[in-house]
Amino acid sequence: MALRSIPIRRSGNRHNLFMGGDRELVMFSGLLAFALIFSAQELRASAAGLALWFGALFACRLMAKSDPQLRQVYLRHRRYKAYYAPRSTPFRVNRAGGLR
Template sequence: MALRTIPIRRAGNRDNLFMGGDRELVMFSGLLAFALIFSAQEVRATVVGLVLWFGSLFVFRVMAKSDSKMRHVYLRHRRYKPYYPARSTPFRDNPPSQGSQYK
């Protein structure tokens, strides 16, 4: 008897991208550029806002093309402790409090 195969459709298994980049990052950078342009109302602020928008959009597209879950990987990486001390050695003298916590 052959195993039954179930196709996994691409439409239900896609990453949440917007304009080719991560949805939240693209929309937040657009919001920042929009706020900069319309709060300052100068030509320099408009140029800086547009450069910020298109530059960040380019970076987010490259990042999504490399790995569409890069933001989640980076945020998980930031949660890790900066240093994990080495504790596994047969020559370590364990204090009495450590032995009593495993009884």
């Protein structure tokens, strides 16, 4: 009896992206740019806010293009940093007598 294969559709298994970048990072950078523009209410602040918005959007798109889950991987790396083993490689030979 052959195993039954079930196709996984691409539409049900997509990453949570907004405007081509990570959803939370894009929306937070838009919020920061919006706050800068409307709190200062100057032409220079508007230019700086728009530059900040387009620069952050470009960076988020590049990040999502290389790995759509890069933010989650980085946050997990930061959380587990205290648990990393004090070895340089998993292939290290552990000797009972120490270093020779």
